[in-house]
Amino acid sequence: MSHRLKPGQYLVLLAVMVCAPLGDSCLKRGMALLQPISLSHPGALIAAIFTPWIALGIALLIGFFASYLTALSWADLTFVLPATAFGNVFIVFISYFWLHEHVSWQRWLGVFLITAAVGFVAQGPSLTTQPAQDLAQHPASVPPATEAS
């Protein structure tokens, strides 16, 4: 097993990167359109779920969680984590190119560092532990965790 990603697996990681920040943005936009909700009226929170922006946000966050679980089934946690962190970078790009907000040089530096971190990890193997199926099929040939190539 080469532990190199297939094109479809890159798409799963892309979904991890994109769905979470887009989902959060939709939730924020949807909640901003509503009147302030008091804890004494929890029914208003239930009703909020069925408004378009919040429903879209929830659907995107479900998509994020499904993609995240799928990625964890064939990649290390420390390989997937940078992908989730890249969501912060995506939010900065949305702010700059879509909302035309000012982005300070410190934030651009942060974008650069997180992008570099994703690049570092992506160059290495996606999996350094033995997958469950390999363990079941070849229990006697289990090598120790391999060094990153």
Add this chain to the structure above:
Amino acid sequence: MTTLLSATSPLAASGLVAATCMIAAIVLASTAGEVLTAAAMKSIGDLDEIRAHSGLSGAIRAVLTCPLFFAGVFFLALAFFSLLFALNHLNLSLVGPAAASLTVITNSIAAKFFLKENVDRRRWSAAALICIGVYLLAH
């Protein structure tokens, strides 16, 4: 750090300890949740292959019949409510970057010792860069 506490918070007097405890609760619960979820998915195996053999319903069944998965979701929910509690007392500009960057570090440590992942220099460097990057994005 205490200047970042809400002025109306009853925790303002012992602000530093309270803020540390709240952020630690988020980080620990989040780390436990992520590690348990990752362990669950490793024990299940490649979901793409399961879906190819048993369909989407088979993949969903494989996840929902794994006790480790529910343990992970429990701790992730705990982390979420810890975050809500912390945001009720502390500023987002403190809680957000602190919790996000510390979680990256604790997840890397937990992945090395509990999931037996080979966290090499490349991945430690990435964790450090993400910490600094998240801090810069918050300012």
